[in-house]
Amino acid sequence: MTSTSELACVYAALILTDDDIQITADKINSILGAANVTVEPFWPGLFSKALEGIDVRSLISNVGVGGGAPAAGGAAGGEAQPEEAAKEEEKKEESEEESDDDMGFGLFD
Numbered sequence: 001m002t003s004t005s006e007l008a009c010v011y012a013a014l015i016l017t018d019d020d021i022q023i024t025a026d027k028i029n030s031i032l033g034a035a036n037v038t039v040e041p042f043w044p045g046l047f048s049k050a051l052e053g054i055d056v057r058s059l060i061s062n063v064g065v066g067g068g069a070p071a072a073g074g075a076a077g078g079e080a081q082p083e084e085a086a087k088e089e090e091k092k093e094e095s096e097e098e099s100d101d102d103m104g105f106g107l108f109d
Contacts, residue, residue, distance in 0.1 A: 005039035008032055009047040017056040024048050 012031040016023045028044035 004037075005043045008035070008037045008039055009043045012044075013047055013051060013056065014060075017060075023051045023056070 009028055009032070012028045012035075013023050015031055016027055021027060025044040025048040028047060032039055032044070
């Protein structure tokens, strides 16, 4: 569960990022002071250290973007290729299982 102090620091960091200001503990404290929000003293320093060297804008912009997922759609005729690949994988899996049986011992023997 997220604490109020943590959320306050997140919002302060987002405000600083939106204004293109470097995120530091002092600047987070000044925003929190202007908003009349009191937090435990370790939160601003923790957030400034955690976000040091991080491009927060790109982090926010890329939320939910998967790195290895293929794009939906594709070229015409692309529908048959995944089905063929799946059939080939099934054949490979079956042959691997069969080869284990040929070793003369099984899991429950």
